[in-house]
Amino acid sequence: MLWTFYLVKKIVGLIFTAEMNFFNQFGKYVLFIRGMFSKPEKLSVYIDRTITEMSNIGIGSLAIVVIIAVFQGAVTTLQIAYQLVSPLISKPVIGSIVSDSSMLELAPTITCLVLAGKVGSHIASEIGTMRVSEQIDALEVMGINSSGYLALPKIIAGLIMIPCLVIISIFLSNAGGIFAGEASGILSSEEYLQGARASFLPYNLFFALIKAVTYAFIITTVSSFHGYTTKGGALEVGASSTKAVVYSAVAILFSDYLLAQLLL
């Protein structure tokens, strides 16, 4: 009996500590975001940095987004065709399902999960390295708002470029679907496009963009926060980078569910 009581007490204690840690971290995250928004020391420098980050995030991630989108569309087409083996279902339905899935879920969510790995780890390790090598301290001593200078251009660049990448991903998913349909002889491009057109709702595209903007904010802020709060040396920079990716991915999946529940 005493042993059970001790175990329950221990478990409750652990849950309580974990919860407190979560709220503590979340509070710090909110303060970090709030701290970024002060009057820029020089707007032109911030604009230059934003353009550079747009190139890093957008152009730098284009290749991986293209590859993932094309294969994602192609594989989805083949699997949908495999599952819908009934003479009662017309072939354009395959195109309709693939294009809707691409727009509503695959392109925004899968693309952003990949970007959480690529962009997120890059942001966290870059800022984390600056932290442990005292470069952030140097900015602060100069009188520069270091969180604003380092993170704000990345966040703005992410908010602009990640939705663009998601739109490209939607387009290429469909291109991949058409290619796979034609190559395997399952359905022609006309049948695919007929289905895609029939089920197209402009709201779905709007929903995809809402998702993309939300995920962009999560990836850039969570990664910047983990980089900025790094303490220690090279090992901790690696740990921050990993944490940034994991937390971003979990937050993306959680908000994916929340957005679907609220907006669909």
Added chain:
Amino acid sequence: MIELKDVRKSFGEVEILKGINATFDTGKVNLVIGSSGHGKSVMMKCMVGLETPTSGSVIYDHRDFTHLEYKQIREVRKEIGMLFQGTALFDSLTVEQNVEFALKMFTNMTPAERRDRVDFCLEQVDMPGINQKFPSEISGGMKKRVGIARAIALDIKYLFCDEPNSGLDPITSRLIDELLKSITEEFKITTIINTHDMKTVFDIGDDVVFIYEGNNEWSGKVKDIKTSGNEILTRFIEASQFH
């Protein structure tokens, strides 16, 4: 002039600074000496605002830095230059961009004016012609000098140096010391150097503050250091083989 009035700093239960009082005069090389782990770096971080003192005041020419608004703190910081132990040069920027950084952020200089100022600062530290190199392409001693050039790019009033000679050979170390002395005298700034290198103390120091276990154990002129009568300070000097 910078004054420290009863500055205390604790991390959790551990009190690192136990009520430091000190004055650092303008136009002088002020040295803060003491063994590792006794609070020199924490004191310097409290002075530049990288750490907030638990209590007490840091006063820059009658401005209570510890109790200013964030905006006012940023204004004071524009008058501060700092040379970090690991130099903290921005590794994604060239030497020129590093030195130019503060000028770009805080002045309305034209690119040509900025370039002239960068060249002037690099000449001051005897490092002309390396403008386009990245920090990873230059030696430790060169990085320290570029760090000093970056620190003096704006018209600063206060220069902080945290262990400027660490990791340097004796000859480069001597050059950095001479450089800091000449910059202090030429620009009439308040220079504060954290060090445990007694050669630096005797070569370029004017005033000394000896920190021991978070207290200002002794402060005075360099010439009086050997006759201080303070047992702990005497032991420290003896251990450094400069007695």
